[in-house]
Amino acid sequence: DAMVIQNPRYQVTQFGKPVTLSCSQTLNHNVMYWYQQKSSQAPKLLFHYYDKDFNNEADTPDNFQSRRPNTSFCFLDIRSPGLGDAAMYLCATSRQGGSLSNEQFFGPGTRLTVL
Amino acid sequence: DAKTTQPNSMESNEEEPVHLPCNHSTISGTDYIHWYRQLPSQGPEYVIHGLTSNVNNRMASLAIAEDRKSSTLILHRATLRDAAVYYCILLNPKEYGNKLVFGAGTILRVKS
Numbered sequence: 001d002a003m004v005i006q007n008p009r010y011q012v013t014q015f016g017k018p019v020t021l022s023c024s025q026t027l028n029h030n031v032m033y034w035y036q037q038k039s040s041q042a043p044k045l046l047f048h049y050y051d052k053d054f055n056n057e058a059d060t061p062d063n064f065q066s067r068r069p070n071t072s073f074c075f076l077d078i079r080s081p082g083l084g085d086a087a088m089y090l091c092a093t094s095r096q097g098g099s100l101s102n103e104q105f106f107g108p109g110t111r112l113t114v115l
Numbered sequence: 116d117a118k119t120t121q122p123n124s125m126e127s128n129e130e131e132p133v134h135l136p137c138n139h140s141t142i143s144g145t146d147y148i149h150w151y152r153q154l155p156s157q158g159p160e161y162v163i164h165g166l167t168s169n170v171n172n173r174m175a176s177l178a179i180a181e182d183r184k185s186s187t188l189i190l191h192r193a194t195l196r197d198a199a200v201y202y203c204i205l206l207n208p209k210e211y212g213n214k215l216v217f218g219a220g221t222i223l224r225v226k227s
Contacts, residue, residue: 004158031213042202042217043159050212090158094213102213103149106158 003027004107006091012113013081021076021110023091032074033104034066035090043090049074050096078112086114119203124222127193135188135221137203142183147206149215150177150188152199159202159217162188198225 005024013019023032030051035043047056049068063085065077078085088111092104120138127133139148150162163170163177165186170177176189190197202220206213 033214042200042219043153043215045214045216048212048214055212092158092215096208096213102208103161103164104151104159104213104215106160109158 004091004093004105006089006107006110008110009108010111010113012115013078014115015083016080019078019081019112021078021089021091021112023074023076023107024072025091025093025105026072027093027095027105028071029093029095029105030071031094031096032068033092033094034064034074034076035092037088037090037109039087046076081112081114083114086112088112119205119218121201121203121218121221123219124224126224126226127190129194129225129227130192133190133193133197133223133225135190135201135203135223136185137187138185139203139205140184142205143207145207145209147208148177148179148183148186149204149206150175151202151204151215151217152197153202153220154196154199162201164206193223193225195225195227198223 007022033048034046037043046060063079067075088109090109091107094102094104147166149164151159153159163175165177178187200220202217
């Protein structure tokens with residue numbers, strides 16, 4: 001089945017130690033998103049790629065960066081994780097089609113713990 | 116981004132229909148109404164979306180008010196597996212692409 005895969009499902013890092021989360025998709029969608037979801041809160045969009053074009057949300061901290069080397073893969077890099085960055089990180093994809101509104105497909109998420 | 120208002124929580128009995136309301140009084144003519152749900156410990160899952168007309172799919176029905184200022188997600192027979200947070204989201208692909216801005220959502224509890 002076509003799907004969105006996130007690895008690892010659980011990641012533990014130390015305060016200040018860079019960490020990379022990965023997302024891959026078999027849907028061949030042109031748009032990929034990264035969301036942050038803290039405990040008991042709703043998901044919050046960090047940034048997205050429309051093909052190779054990177055779109056950062058205005059309030060996303062500089063500590064968060066992303067790479068998309070090809071259509072299938074997208075990475076979330078946290079340069080210096082703080083305790084406040086502990087959260088579930090969700091990757092999603094969609095097929096962008098002009099003015100049409102398309103559903104997003106989410107992965108299962110990576111739960112990040114910062115010690 | 117246009118905002119939506121949903122009840123914090125609702126409760127339903129198993130096998131009974133559930134009507135989840137959403138108010139969006141500032142909706143614009145090009146805003147789509149999307150519903151997603153998030154089961155415990157999972158990523159959000161698309162449920163249904165519509166623009167002006169009522170919509171049905173295998174998961175649910177979406178009833179949209181004639182003035183589009185409110186909508187209702189209808190689960191025809193709730194099961195325990197439907198217990199989740201349900202998010203009503205307005206999406207304007209012309210202005211904001213396909214970005215989802217999640218509100219607090221409605222926590223649906225299903226009793227057996």
